[in-house]
Amino acid sequence: xxxxxxxxxxxxxxxxxxxxxxxxxxxxxxxxxxxxxxxxxxxxxxxxxxxxxxxxxxxxxxxxxxxxxxxxxxxxxxxxxxxxxxxxxxxxxxxxxxxxxxxxxxxxxxxxxxxxxxxxxxxxxxxxxxxxxxxxxxxxxxxxxxxxxxxxxxxxxxxxxxxxxxxxxxxxxxxxxxxxxxxxxxxxxxxxxxxxxxxxxxxxxxxxxxxxxxxxxxxxxxxxxxxxxxxxxxxxxxxxxxxxxxxxxxxxxxxxxxxxxxxxxxxxxxxxxxxxxxxxxxxxxxxxxxxxxxxxxxxxxxxxxxxxxxxxxxxxxxxxxxxxxxxxxxxxxxxxxxxxxxxxxxxxxxxxxxxxxxxxxxxxxxxxxxxxxxxxxxxxxxxxxxxx
Amino acid sequence: xxxxxxxxxxxxxxxxxxxxxxxxxxxxxxxxxxxxxxxxxxxxxxxxxxxxxxxxxxxxxxxxxxxxxxxxxxxxxxxxxxxxxxxxxxxxxxxxxxxxxxxxxxxxxxxxxxxxxxxxxxxxxxxxxxxxxxxxxxxxxxxxxxxxxxxxxxxxxxxxxxxxxxxxxxxxxxxxxxxxxxxxxxxxxxxxxxxxxxxxxxxxxxxxxxxxxxxxxxxxxxxxxxxxxxxxxxxxxxxxxxxxxxxxxxxxxxxxxxxxxxxxxxxxxxxxxxxxxxxxxxxxxxxxxx
Numbered sequence: 289x290x291x292x293x294x295x296x297x298x299x300x301x302x303x304x305x306x307x308x309x310x311x312x313x314x315x316x317x318x319x320x321x322x323x324x325x326x327x328x329x330x331x332x333x334x335x336x337x338x339x340x341x342x343x344x345x346x347x348x349x350x351x352x353x354x355x356x357x358x359x360x361x362x363x364x365x366x367x368x369x370x371x372x373x374x375x376x377x378x379x380x381x382x383x384x385x386x387x388x389x390x391x392x393x394x395x396x397x398x399x400x401x402x403x404x405x406x407x408x409x410x411x412x413x414x415x416x417x418x419x420x421x422x423x424x425x426x427x428x429x430x431x432x433x434x435x436x437x438x439x440x441x442x443x444x445x446x447x448x449x450x451x452x453x454x455x456x457x458x459x460x461x462x463x464x465x466x467x468x469x470x471x472x473x474x475x476x477x478x479x480x481x482x483x484x485x486x487x488x489x490x491x492x493x494x495x496x497x498x499x500x501x502x503x504x505x506x507x508x509x510x511x512x513x514x515x516x517x518x519x520x521x522x523x524x525x526x527x528x529x530x531x532x533x534x535x536x537x538x539x540x541x542x543x544x545x546x547x548x549x550x551x552x553x554x555x556x557x558x559x560x561x562x563x564x565x566x567x568x569x570x571x572x573x574x575x576x577x578x579x580x581x582x583x584x585x586x587x588x589x590x591x592x593x594x595x596x597x598x599x600x601x602x603x604x605x606x607x608x609x610x611x612x613x614x615x616x617x618x619x620x621x622x623x624x625x626x627x628x629x630x631x632x633x634x635x636x637x638x639x640x641x642x643x644x645x646x647x648x649x650x651x652x653x654x655x656x657x658x659x660x661x662x663x664x665x666x667x668x669x670x671x672x673x674x675x676x
Numbered sequence: 677x678x679x680x681x682x683x684x685x686x687x688x689x690x691x692x693x694x695x696x697x698x699x700x701x702x703x704x705x706x707x708x709x710x711x712x713x714x715x716x717x718x719x720x721x722x723x724x725x726x727x728x729x730x731x732x733x734x735x736x737x738x739x740x741x742x743x744x745x746x747x748x749x750x751x752x753x754x755x756x757x758x759x760x761x762x763x764x765x766x767x768x769x770x771x772x773x774x775x776x777x778x779x780x781x782x783x784x785x786x787x788x789x790x791x792x793x794x795x796x797x798x799x800x801x802x803x804x805x806x807x808x809x810x811x812x813x814x815x816x817x818x819x820x821x822x823x824x825x826x827x828x829x830x831x832x833x834x835x836x837x838x839x840x841x842x843x844x845x846x847x848x849x850x851x852x853x854x855x856x857x858x859x860x861x862x863x864x865x866x867x868x869x870x871x872x873x874x875x876x877x878x879x880x881x882x883x884x885x886x887x888x889x890x891x892x893x894x895x896x897x898x899x900x901x902x903x904x905x906x907x908x909x910x911x912x913x914x915x916x917x918x919x920x921x922x923x924x925x926x927x928x929x930x931x932x933x934x935x936x937x938x939x940x941x942x943x944x945x946x947x948x949x950x951x952x953x954x955x956x957x958x959x960x961x962x963x964x965x966x
Binding site: 403408507511538542550552553560563564570575606639 | 751752775776777778779782783785786787801813814815817818828829830831832833834835836839840856858859883885886888889890893909911912913914915916919920921922923924925926930931951952953954
């Protein structure tokens with residue numbers, strides 16, 4: 289789960305990761321009021337779940353009341369387009385108004401999970417404020433790392449060593465090491481999968497200060513943190529994806545026009561790939577789960593069809609323990625409740641497949657059934673071609 | 677022959693009194709798997725499907741001589757269940773649970789490394805050596821005994837490939853679901869040498885997907901020590917970056933974990949990578965006869 293910068297910074301404050309004084313605002317007046325309390329100069333920052341806000345004009349420096357008012361008026365309620373939002377951008381609903389600091393240097397600090405090493409890795413660099421992946425690629429030596437052995441955690445000497453290796457002024461080494469340890473504690477306590485401060489500023493008195501804050505939380509760890517669940521911002525998500533998630537379905541909206549409904553994530557991805565392989569474009573990823581029920585199939589089918597871009601539907605089910613006849617009943621029930629004006633191609637395989645196919649055939653609905661994946665693929669290709 | 681499990685495998689079911697545990701205990705018994713006991717803390721002394729239930733894994737091992745365990749325990753308790761099995765001396769632990777926090781799995785990995793326990797999963801359908809033993813939830817009847825080993829990060833996509841192979845008259849030696857999570861037990865690179873050394877396995881199918889670098893690591897192992905014909909499919913070419921595609925581990929982060937780099941690495945290692953998931957069976961058939 290992604291959270292906003294202002295939410296991450298509140299968590300930083302709890303854990304002792306240094307941040308500048310700030311307030312949030314949802315209206316222009318609130319922004320001005322916040323500014324008057326905080327004092328100038330200030331930074332007005334659009335709160336959306338996407339990077340690239342600086343380049344996209346979502347972060348504005350203001351030296352007085354008028355500056356804050358102008359920035360807030362320009363940002364609030366309007367879409368902000370960055371290189372990560374797509375062309376339509378994201379609507380800005382909240383601003384973070386923050387005291388601007390005198391920055392001497394910009395560092396990078398990040399914690400993530402290295403899957404192949406099976407370790408948490410702490411990364412730091414003196415090239416902060418820029419795309420760290422790019423730095424890692426072009427100048428790998430510029431990104432310093434400490435690996436954490438899970439049962440023992442990040443030891444204090446490791447945090448100190450990392451800060452020391454950066455080569456920053458001696459006065460800043462201990463405070464930076466302290467910030468690293470604080471961020472690590474937060475990462476572990478809150479089940480994060482990514483914690484990133486880019487940049488971590490060194491201010492004129494040598495202290496570290498988190499200018500930006502990015503936290504990704506492990507969805508699978510949220511059961512331990514009911515309070516963090518509240519941080520989810522549904523405005524940042526596709527409404528169909530929200531609806532699907534509520535029904536325990538994995539749905540990801542895509543830009544094509546062939547909707548697909550599949551049981552199992554791997555087969556669902558493979559089905560999208562197959563659609564693309566025959567020259568069409570998938571409209572979505574929809575995994576109804578390896579153990580889907582007829583009700584879940586029905587719900588998934590309805591979500592799929594409420595996407596206006598969908599010109600054809602491809603249902604690909606491999607029933608194992610899950611019986612094909614039950615699945616077929618779900619599909620038929622959903623189809624009868626929904627008005628379908630696009631071709632529906634069904635490929636059913638597995639337990640009780642004959643019974644499942646019979647249910648589809650006798651439903652009186654116009655399904656095109658395919659005997660195997662190959663045939664299904666060519667039916668999809670035809671359906672899209674006919675659509676022009 | 678087969679790898680990891682065969683007709684001699686003696687398994688317990690952790691979480692045997694839950695709905696899933698109970699249902700699949702019956703299914704596995706019907707398939708011929710030797711399920712010798714079950715464990716549910718606080719429910720020892722009873723029976724499920726004719727199988728004795730114990731309170732602890734240690735007790736179950738002592739009474740039954742089990743050497744394997746299959747885990748159907750909810751996410752909040754599954755990491756602990758794996759460690760309990762490892763501590764009790766179980767050699768092979770298969771954890772089906774989906775949704776274990778990744779930080780818990782980091783600890784589990786170290787715990788089992790210290791004890792020399794083999795872990796399959798989590799978030800896996802399990803594994804099967806057709807007509808010998810099944811520790812998993814896959815439908816047994818689609819599998820046929822035969823010469824192809826299958827390693828996969830997916831469940832139903834594996835059934836699809838098994839079905840293609842079985843329809844062509846090609847059976848399987850052992851099919852292993854390695855799991856769809858970020859942190860798992862045995863990976864492709866651990867299992868490939870086992871299949872290479874298994875005299876009954878003549879060909880290998882590898883089913884990968886976006887996210888992580890397990891396929892790239894597999895390619896390195898293949899170049900080094902796998903001579904048997906290999907066919908692969910990598911799911912998720914069309915997946916948008918930064919989005920998690922169902923499996924916790926299926927995500928392209930920044931520039932890493934893309935299907936393209938995985939496919940390129942495998943092809944470089946001499947693997948026949950199918951462009952379409954519909955072609956995997958036929959590709960394997962071709963590689964076996966040539």
